[in-house]
Amino acid sequence: MLATDPGASIASIAAEAGVDRRTVYRRFASREELLTAIYEARLTAVEQAIEDARLREAPVAVALHRYVENVIAVNRAWPVDLTRMLTDDAIRQRRDVSVREVDSFLRRATDEGLLRRDQPEGWASALLPQLMHLVSRQMPELSPGQAADVVVDTLLHGIGTS
Numbered sequence: 001m002l003a004t005d006p007g008a009s010i011a012s013i014a015a016e017a018g019v020d021r022r023t024v025y026r027r028f029a030s031r032e033e034l035l036t037a038i039y040e041a042r043l044t045a046v047e048q049a050i051e052d053a054r055l056r057e058a059p060v061a062v063a064l065h066r067y068v069e070n071v072i073a074v075n076r077a078w079p080v081d082l083t084r085m086l087t088d089d090a091i092r093q094r095r096d097v098s099v100r101e102v103d104s105f106l107r108r109a110t111d112e113g114l115l116r117r118d119q120p121e122g123w124a125s126a127l128l129p130q131l132m133h134l135v136s137r138q139m140p141e142l143s144p145g146q147a148a149d150v151v152v153d154t155l156l157h158g159i160g161t162s
Helices: 010-017 021-027 031-053 060-077 089-111 123-138 144-159
Strands: none
Touching: 010 021, 010 031, 031 060, 031 089, 060 089, 060 123, 060 144, 089 123, 123 144
16 A cells, blocks of 8 residues: 555555554554554565575575565565655665675676676666566566566576576
8 A cells, every 4th residue: 555655644554454543553653653664574574585595605597586586576565665765764774785785696696607797887786676676566467486587587688698
C-alpha cells in the first residue's frame, strides 16, 4: 500500500491490514515509527539476500544470479518508496554498507572477466538495481528465478563479455 500511496494514513494502513487503527498505534506511536520499522525490515531482508548470495566466495555467475533473485523477491515483498526511505540518515547509512558490498562484488565480476572493463566506472552498479526494480514491478508474472534470468541476461549481454 505504501508503495502506491506513500502518504497513506495509519487508518488506511490498518484497514488494508484488516485491523483497527488502535492496534497499529499500540505497536507504533506514529506513522514515522511505522515507516521506520518497514524500512528496517526491508534492509534486513536485503542484507540477508546479500549474505545468502555469498558475493565474496561463490563463483561470480552463481553469486550474481542468486543475489538478483533474492533482491527481486525482496522488492516484491517490500515495495516501498526508496527515495522516501533514504531520507532517514540511519537507514541510508545502513543501506550504504550493502551498496558498498555489491559494488565490491561487481568489481570482482569485472576483474574476473564477467563484466566488460570498457564501461564507465560505476555503470554496472547504477544499472543493476534499475533492472531489478523494473522487472520486479513490470513483470510480476515471472517467478523471482525467471526474473533473475532476464536481469542477468540483460546485464551480461549489455555490458558483459559474452
